[in-house]
Amino acid sequence: MNANPSTVSYLEDKKGIWNWLTTVDHKKIGLMYLVLILGSFLVGGILAMLVRLELISPGEDFYSADTYNRFFTMHGVVMIFLFIIPSIPAALGNFVLPLMVGAKDVAFPRLNLASWYVYVVGLLLAFWALLYGGVDTGWTFYTPYSSEIQGPVAMIGLAVFILGFSSILTGLNFIVTIHKLRLPGITWFNMPLFLWGMYATAIIQILATPVIGITMVLLLFERLSGIGIFDPSMGGDPVLFQHFFWFYSHPAVYIMILPAMAIVSELISTFSHKKIFGYKAIAYSSVAIALISFLVWGHHMFTSGQSRFAAMVFSFLTFGVAIPSAIKVFNWLATLYKGSISLETPMLYGLSFLFLFTIGGLTGLFLGTLAVDVHLHDTYFVVAHFHYVMFGGTVVAFIGGLHYWWPKMVGKMFNETWGKIGAVLVFLGFNFTFMPQFIAGFRGMPRRYYTYGEEFTVYNVLSSLGAFLLGIAFVIVGINLVMSLINGKKASKNPWKSLSLEWETQTPPITENFEVDPVITHGPYDYDKVEVQ
Amino acid sequence: MSSSFHVAHHFSDAEQQRESAKLGMWVFLLTEILLFGGVFVAYAVFRVWYPDMFYNAHKALDVTMGTVNTAVLIVSSLTVALGIREIQLGRQKQCTRYLLATIVLACVFLVIKYFEYAHKIHLGQLPGKFYTFDGIAGTNPHVFFSIYFLLTGIHAFHILIGISLLTWVMIKNMKGHFSAQYFTPVEITGLYWHLVDLIWIFLFPLLYLIG
Amino acid sequence: MKTFIDWLMPESASTISPQVDAITYFIFAVSLLFFFIIVVGMIHFVIKYRRQEKLEKTSGVDHNTALEIVWTAIPTVLLVVMFVWGFRVYLDMSIAPKDSLEIKVTGQKWFWTFTYPNGYVSPGELVVPLNQPVKTLISSKDVIHSMFVPAFRIKMDALPNRYTVAWFEATKEGTFPLYCTEYCGTSHSKMLATVKVLPYDQYLKWLDDASSSMDGADPVALGEKIYARNACNTCHSIDGSSMIGPSWRNIWSSSQNLSDGSSVVVDENYIRESILYPQKKIRAGYQGVMPSYQGLLKENEIEGVIAYIKSLEDK
Structure with a gap:
């Protein structure tokens, strides 16, 4: 420990639970988010295991259909609203973003803390509803089913509304921070691509989240006072709910994947020790994806009786999103070319992402194609596809980013060997779990099925076994990270030899981030010009 | 730094702080517009579905009260703008007066709204399954009142938030927190208030003046 | 290849199926090609450019206009093909012939x-x-x-x-x-x-x-048929086990408690009423989720169900 108070790390500065709960330090808030988010991931993961357990054989095995329906619904709700959406922005983004722009904090630190508390309220409400019996609507809450059935649907709806508010506040903070708090010398095209990704994400958070908010309010009133907006027996329209829901929830997919892409840009460049290929292409494609994402919600509704013209437009625009995504993948690939590639744990996750996201993206083409989507819609193909994107994409990138910034956050190195074992097992377990689901889907197995025909047994057995392997893989990853806190080696200032600004401050950073405002002498990817110490 | 007293530690100067706060409020207002946008879309869908019913049902609304309320809100937008101008010129007392006037006008709006609501509740012109009135021709007139109460209800809720913000800003101003150098909270509260007014300007013709 | 194709998609039994399958295989082939290029490229680069002992400056190449145009244009063309083809088949499958x-x-x-x-x-x-x-x-x-x-x-x-x-x-x-x-x-x-x-x-x-x-058949046999045909068996067992609804075994002429606290004797009238107006009298311990079968069952069919339930009594 250095005696000089100005170099005391943020973890040593002002200890005690009360100081944490009232802190406005973005790094502490990021860690506080991280703890709750990982806790939610654990709960969602256990629910997933329970789902896969029941599906290991065709019939009714371990618990009732109603229980199964609650499990898969709560798995979706917890994973999407409590885990994936806040994972990268609220936990990692909060920690890293101000460091990357060279600021002392986000623009509105108290608002940042408030957003954490809002998240906590949403989380408590969601878990309370879970203990209260949970709901069995599916995470999509389609009316009129969701407005009719018994159970704490209103409570979950309120939780989603509140969690959305937290997400909005985070996005708002990031937009203003990136606009106004960049150090002199960090221009729009000289900042890490992570920031472009977070910026594009924040745009969606700001513009799409209020729509799910108002949708949940309408659903709430529908249940509490029968306003009839979505109720066909009262002249309302259940399909209107689907339009509202997907107007948010499709962009929400990009709230999940854009930050993942943002992390991958950092990982690939750092561990290839190479200037990122096509900086502007990657940056613009993030924004393009964010904007087009608002115009494709109808592709979730190709079989809900929408007009052929609408179906055509939505299909066309859906292919429009595929192009910037493809460009990004090619750029990452080109970054590897002539690099100096080091296969440390975070990079394994980065390469994993490339592999899995490529499959996730390519299988999206089947679903964007109208005639084929009619066959595949609401089958296991869709389940597999979005797990490849959200899990193989977002979660893998999140875990990769967590390993990457872990030394900076906690000041300790994790065990590299176990880290690699974990990464490989996550990759294998994941493919084992979800690859068979593509085939089950092609062959016509509908999703959200508690029992299924004998002909689908083999794919489900494989998938369930894969899921257990995946579960074990995450236990290893978790233990490895926890152990590093106990007996990890002290991390150096810049263990991965990155040129990005967050590595120029001490590890872990001081509360004010930098002792003096750093002077920007090189870009974050100038591996061709600068020798890293 | 002329007024370092008011600058939070993570801003390099007062200008950066003020710019950030303003941008933050603008971004927040975007969110608000999208929030109302959802109900406006529902309005549009049902108006296309039931054009005659909407026309018949809108006659149940009191255009006089609606017009008065529109005028009240427009004037309140003017008073809050004048309040901001006064504090920019460093005249705290005058600013307080204008803020108070805005709050009073906002309350007048709510009182008129209260009478409108009470009348409709009395007649049973209520949303969804609570609708018991039977003087409106057309299919599903309760849908109109569902949307009417949702739109005006959420708007009224925003007026309430606006009143709280204005009161808070006014008290801080009376305590002398603001000056010609530092008046950001007054300014962004004003921005918020303009948006609340603006949404009413859209609500009023859509609900009261269907022709 | 034929066998793989047959294995991947379910049996094809309509005029539209082969058309859908054709697009599916086209997308599958394109996807495989791109997947192959990306993954092989990735593995190749990772092996070829593994970091050596000493960390040195690397190439500063960060764009190549020709390459970027190629990798934007080729996927775009392929995506347009998928879109147009998919839309045309979709039109075929959504517009029914006049004489249907x-x-x-x-x-x-x-x-x-x-x-x-x-x-x-x-x-x-x-x-x-x-x-x-x-x-x-x-x-x-x-x-x-x-x-x-x-x-x-x-x-x-x-x-x-x-x-x-x-x-x-x-x-x-x-x-x-x-x-x-x-x-x-x-x-x-x-x-x-x-x-x-x-x-x-x-x-x-x-x-x-x-x-x-269905006219003139033996009532018990008719009832048994309807039990399966109208999916009564989704919710009602005939072996005494409780499912979503109460079992039919041994309920005939028994007295049962209702959810409102009263009780009822299971007779012709109660069963008829439960089939036509299921929400009127709900057995205690069950949710009233049964739909009405009014208009779905004919008079003799309702009588068949009653006869069938009667027959489900252990002597």
């Missing part, structure tokens, strides 16, 4: 009924003629369902407030599964039906028989 046979499909928690032009209602089994376009008018009586016949590659939601349309022309005799693919509650995964494709003359004969055969 019209059958009404009704989804309801948790069974399907199919209403023929002559008014005959077939529960749980859609029988259609071979090589003849069939247009289904789909709707729901409660929540949203979705009709999915993998062998025909068709799927369409059943909505409670409007009719949706799907059509197909079966090209193979046989029976094919029909699923519900929009989540609809407890027994969603049991909301199944079969599609039976018969040659046209056999189809006519079936319709004729089915429309009349």
